[in-house]
Amino acid sequence: MNESTITLDGxxxxxxxxxxxxxxxxxxxxxxxxxxxxxxVGPSGSGKSSLLAVAGLLLRxxxxxxxxxxxxxxxxxxxxxxxTRRTRLGFVFQQSNxxxxxxxLEQLELMSHINGSSPxxxxxxxxxxxxxxxxxxxxxxxxxxxSGGERQRVGIARALVTGPDVILADxxxxxxxxxxxxxxxxxxxxxxxxxxxxxxxxxxDMRHLALTDRAVGIDRGELNxxxxxxxxxxxx
Numbered sequence: 001m002n003e004s005t006i007t008l009d010g011x012x013x014x015x016x017x018x019x020x021x022x023x024x025x026x027x028x029x030x031x032x033x034x035x036x037x038x039x040x041v042g043p044s045g046s047g048k049s050s051l052l053a054v055a056g057l058l059l060r061x062x063x064x065x066x067x068x069x070x071x072x073x074x075x076x077x078x079x080x081x082x083x084t085r086r087t088r089l090g091f092v093f094q095q096s097n098x099x100x101x102x103x104x105l106e107q108l109e110l111m112s113h114i115n116g117s118s119p120x121x122x123x124x125x126x127x128x129x130x131x132x133x134x135x136x137x138x139x140x141x142x143x144x145x146x147s148g149g150e151r152q153r154v155g156i157a158r159a160l161v162t163g164p165d166v167i168l169a170d171x172x173x174x175x176x177x178x179x180x181x182x183x184x185x186x187x188x189x190x191x192x193x194x195x196x197x198x199x200x201x202x203x204x205d206m207r208h209l210a211l212t213d214r215a216v217g218i219d220r221g222e223l224n225x226x227x228x229x230x231x232x233x234x235x236x
Contacts, residue, residue, distance in 0.1 A: 004031045004067070005198035006055060006166045011064035013050055013221070024050045025061070026221035032198035034165070037189050039209050040202045041226070042218035048202045049170065051218065055200060056089055056168045057081045069165050087115065090159030090197070092169035092188070096151035098143040104130060104154045105139040111161040129157040132194070133187060149180035156188060160195060167192065169201040173208070185211050 013025040025047050032038055042048050053059040054066060057073050066073040068088055073081060098107055105126050112122030130136050133153040135146075143151055152172055159167055169188060173181030185201070185208045192199040201212065209215045217226045 005034050005036075005069060006200075007031045007065075007067040008051075008055060009065045009067070011051075011054060011061045011066065013047075013054060013059065014062040024221050025054065028064070028221070028223050030055075030216070030223060032166075032200065034196040034198060035193050036214065037192040037199040037201065037212045039212040039215040040200055040218060041204065041206065041209070041215065046218045047221040048218055050221075052168050052170055052200065052202060055166070056091065057085050087162050088165045090162065090164035090167045092152070092155050092159050092167065092172045094171045094174045096143070096148075096155040098151055098154060098158075100143055103140050103142055104135055104146065104157075107154055108158055108161050111158055115162050125161060126157075129160055130154075132160075132191065133157045147180070148176050149184055152176065152184050153187065156184070156191065160191065160197075163195070164197060167197045167199040169199065171202050171204065173203065173205065178207075181205065182208070182211075 008028050008030040011025055011028040012023065015022045015024065028051065040048055040051065050059070054061050057066070060074070068084060073084065076084060099110070102110065105123070108126035108129055109122045112125055113119070117125065127136065127139065130139050133156055135150060135153055135157070138146060138150065146154065155172070167188075172188065173184050176184060188199065188201065189211045191197070215226050217224050
C-alpha cells in the first residue's frame, strides 16, 4: 500500500511541571505501513508508553498530528475516537488481561459481540483466530488452564478480532521466560505480515529486534532509528 497505516507528524506531549513544562514527547515523526512491525526501545521514563497512548488515541498530543489510515485523529470527536480505537486499533498488554470466567473462545467472541457481530459469525471468527495462533485445541480452556505464553497468544488473537489497521503491543513478553517470549514475538511478527497490520511493539529485550522490520530508540521523548531487524540479525 502506498498510504501509511499510521503516521505521527511533529507530535509533542507537554505537561505543566511547577514553574516549567515537562516534555514527554518531543516533535516525534513516525510512519508505518501495512505489514510492517516496529520495535520501540528505550529506558524507563523515556516516553515509550506515552507514545503508545498517543498512537492509540488514548491521549491527545499537545502539538502535532496523528493519522490512522490517512484520517486526522485530531479532527475526530470523542465518540469517533472511541469508535476508531474499537474498530481500527488492537491492543496487546504486558499481562493478557483475560476475563477469568471465560474460555479462550469466549474471550474472542465477546469482542466480536461488542462490535455488533452475530453469534454465528463471532464464533467463526474466534475459531479462525485461535487456529492462527495455534490454540484451536484449547478453545474451551479458561485462563488458569493456559500457560503464560498461551494466554498472551489469546491476547494477540483478541487484538485481531476486529481486523484492525494497527496493533499496539506494550511489552507483551515482559512476564514470560526467554523461549516463550521469543515465540510470542515471532508469532506477532508473522501475524503482522499475514494480516497486513502496522504493529508497534515496546520491548526491553534487544534480542527480539531481529524479528522486526524496523527498530527505533526513544530517549527523553525523541526518536532515533537504531537498526532494522535484518541489521540486528546480522550483528550490526
